[in-house]
Amino acid sequence: MNNLDLLKKFITSILLILFLLIGNNSLSQEIIKPSDVKWYSIEEADSLLKIQAKPLFIDVYTEWCGWCKHMMKTSFAHKGIANYMNRNFINVRFDAETFDTLTFQNKTYTNPGEGNKPKHDLAKFLLNGRYSFPTIVYMGRDKKFYPIPGYKNVSELEPFLVYFAEDLFSSVNLHDFDRYFKCAYKKNFEEKVINAIPDSLRPDTTGNINWYRLAEAEKLSKQTGKLIFLSVYTSWCQSCRISDSTNYRINVIANIINENFIPVKFNAALTENLSFFGKAYKGGTKSGPHELTRAFLKQSFIMPTLLFINNKGQQLTELHGFVPPFSLETILSYFAEKAYTNKKYDDFRKSFKNKIRY
Template identity: 35%
Template sequence: MKNLIFTILFIFSFTMIFSQEVEEPKSLVNWLTFEEAIKLYEENPKTILMDMYTDWCGWCKKMDAETFNNPQIANYINTNFYPVKFNAERTDTIEYKGKTYVNLNSGRRSSHQLAQEFMNGRMSYPTIVYIDYEGNVNPVPGFMDVRKIEPLLIYFAERVNKNCNYVDFNRSFIDTFTPDSLTNTDGNVNWLELDDVNTMMDTAPKKILLYINSDFSNGSKIMLAATYKHPVIANYVNKNFYPVKINFDEPDTLKIANNVFINEQKTPGYPNQLSIALLQPDIRMPATVFLDEDFSLIFALKGFFPPSVLERYLEFIGQDLHKTGGDWQKFNDEFKSKLN
C-alpha cells in the first residue's frame, strides 16, 4: 500500500514538474483573433500584423520567445497594429470580404486557404503578413530578430510603404540609427525661423519648404537624418527655397503672411492650427509642404520620402513646372538623378 501511495505521489509530482517545464511564458503582444482584428480595422483603420505560424515550426517558437517578447517590440506592435496570431493549418471556416475560406485537409500539413492566399502560396514559416490601411496584403517570410523586424514595423505602421520601396527605407533607417560609410549624409539644410522668413519674403520672395516634424514619428527622425542630410538634397533646398522646420504640435503662436495660427490645447500630440490647415483631412507625419512666393500652397507631401523621391519633387517645383503645366509623368520618365 505504501509503495502504491509512493508511486502515485511520484507520478503526480513528475507530472507537475513536467507541466511547469513546458509551460510557455505569457506573450507580451496582445494577440487578437483574425475576426476581432477585422472588426477593429473596419471601425478604426490601422495596419494588421498577422503572425503566420504552425505548431511544428521551431523558428516560429524562437520568434515568439525572442522577438515578440522583447518589451520594446511588443509595445510598438500593441500601439501601432492590430496583431493577429494565425495558425496557418487551422481547420475552421473563415468568412472574409464575401468569400469563404477553409482547410481542405488535402494531405499532411494541409494549410488553410486564407493563409495560402495571404502568403501567395509560398507556405514557409514564420511569415508576417501586413495588411495596410488600404487593405493591401504584404507577406514578409522568414525568422526576424529584433534588429531586422524594427524597420519593417515602422515601414508599415507609418505607411511608408505608400511612398517608397523597402530597400530605400531600410537604407535610410541604417543611415539614421547605425550609420556606416556607404551613404553620404554630410549635407546640412540651413533651417530658418518662420518669423525670419516672413521678413525676408517682403524684400526677396522665394518658395518656402516647410518641414512639419513630429517627435512621435520615427519617419520624421529618419527623414531629417537621412533624406535632408544628403548633400544633393540639402544644397538644392538651400539654393531654391527658404527651408523652415516646425513641430506639428508647436505650442507657440505661428504667423505666416497675415495669418495667425495657435495651438488651442498646447499639449503634446495636439496639432497646431497651421498643421491642420495645411494637412487636413489626412494629417500624417512627417510632411513636406511647398509654398509659393506669395505664400499660396503648392503641394503637401505626407509621410517619409527617401532622397531619390524627394529630389524629383524639389526639381519639379524648383523649376516652376507646377506653374507652367508641366507633365509630371513625362518629367519622371525623363528625370536624371544627381544623387550618385
C-alpha cells in the same frame, strides 16, 4: 541471441520510440510565456478593422515551427516592439494548420485536410500558396496584403513595422526604406549588415541645411521671392527622423534647398501660438495639433509632410510620407527651376537627370 534477449531488445526499442514520440509531442505543445503584444484571433481582428483605422499584423505560424517559437521569446517579447505594435496595429497570431472554420473579410475558409501537415485555406490565401514559417503578413490601410517570410530579430523587424504603421508603401519601396532605415540607425545593426549595403547605395551625409524659424522664413520669402520649403513632422514619426538623418544630410539635397528655398522644420504639435502671413494660429493641445497644421494639411495627417509656399503665403503642393532621396532631388529641382509654372511634374521627371542614384 536467445528469445529473452530478443524480447529485451524489442521492449527497449518500443520504449525508445515512445520516448521520442512523447518528446516531440511535448516540444510541439511547448507553452510559450505570452508577450506584451495584445494578440487577437483572425475573426476578432476582422471585427476590429471596422472600427479601428489600423493596419493588420498577422503572425502566421505552425505548432512545429521552432523559429516561430523563438520569435515569440525574442522579438515579440521586446517591450519596445510590443508597445509599438499595440499602438499601431491590430495584432493576430494565426496557426496555418488549424482545422477551425474561419470567416475573414466576408469569406469563409476551412482546412481541407489534404496531404501531410495540411494547411488552412486562409493560410494559402495570406501566403499566396508559398508556405514558409514564420511569415508576417501585413494588411495595410490600402487593404492589400504584404507577406514577409522568415524569422526577424528586433532590429530587422523595426523597419517593417514603421513602414506599414506609417503607410509608406504609397511613397517608397519596402526594400529601399529598409536600407535607409539601416543607414539612419547604424548602431542598431551588426557591422556586417551595414557593410553589406553597397557604397553606391549609401546616402552621402556630408550636407547641412540652414533651417529658419517660421517668422524669419516669412520675412525672407517676402524680401527675396524665394519659396518656403516646409517640412512638417511629429515626435512620434519614425520616418521623419530618417528624413532628418539621411535625406536632409545628403549634400546634393542640402545644396538645392539652401540655394533655392527658405527651409523651415515645423512641429505639427507645437504648443506655441503663431502668426503666419497675417493670420493668427493657436498652439496644439492634448486634443489636437497646432491650428497651422490643420491649415497646412488639407489632404492627410500622414507624416512627414512637405509643403512649398510662395511669398504670398499660398501653398503650392502637399506631399505626404517618406520621400526617397532620388525622388526628393527631382521634386526640389522641379520647384527650384520654376518648372511648376509651365510644365507638368511627370513631364519634368521624365527629362530630369538625377545626380542621386539611391
